[in-house]
Amino acid sequence: MNYIKVRKDGPLLMTGDIEVRAADGTLLEKSDDVALCRCGRSGNKPFCDGSHRETGFRHDGCFEDGRAEPPQGEGPLRVTVRPRAMLLAKGPMTISSADGRCTTTRNSAALCRCGESSNKPFCDASHKHCDVGD
Numbered sequence: 638m639n640y641i642k643v644r645k646d647g648p649l650l651m652t653g654d655i656e657v658r659a660a661d662g663t664l665l666e667k668s669d670d671v672a673l674c675r676c677g678r679s680g681n682k683p684f685c686d687g688s689h690r691e692t693g694f695r696h697d698g699c700f701e702d703g704r705a706e707p708p709q710g711e712g713p714l715r716v717t718v719r720p721r722a723m724l725l726a727k728g729p730m731t732i733s734s735a736d737g738r739c740t741t742t743r744n745s746a747a748l749c750r751c752g753e754s755s756n757k758p759f760c761d762a763s764h765k766h767c768d769v770g771d
């Protein structure tokens with residue numbers, strides 16, 4: 638199983654069989670442990686570089702998920718970085734707040750990486766109104 642922990646005021650910590658790819662398919666990272674930026678301010682997007690500590694990014698990591706579904710089988714979690722948009726995650730995954738209060742399971746998820754979504758950690762298309770970069 639793949640896990641995404643939503644850190645309070647910080648990144649998405651992904652563990653499992655994780656592949657991160659650019660929109661053109663270029664492999665950016667293949668690892669069992671990846672921290673992806675969700676504040677929109679990293680100097681090393683899509684990866685977290687610790688900039689969230691200086692930017693005042695705030696989110697407690699908790700959420701509600703109206704689109705929960707049972708995970709289907711085993712397999713990698715493939716994360717595609719959409720230019721000027723979200724992270725698209727495909728594969729069986731459990732998403733939890735780092736404190737464990739909120740949790741869901743999915744087979745696909747659009748995850749915010751601009752820091753502006755009102756439905757964090759999920760994308761609500763707020764990236765259309767901010768500059769998250771490529």
Ligand code: FES
Nearest residue numbers: 674675676685688
């Ligand atoms: S979440 Fe760490 S730099 Fe954005």
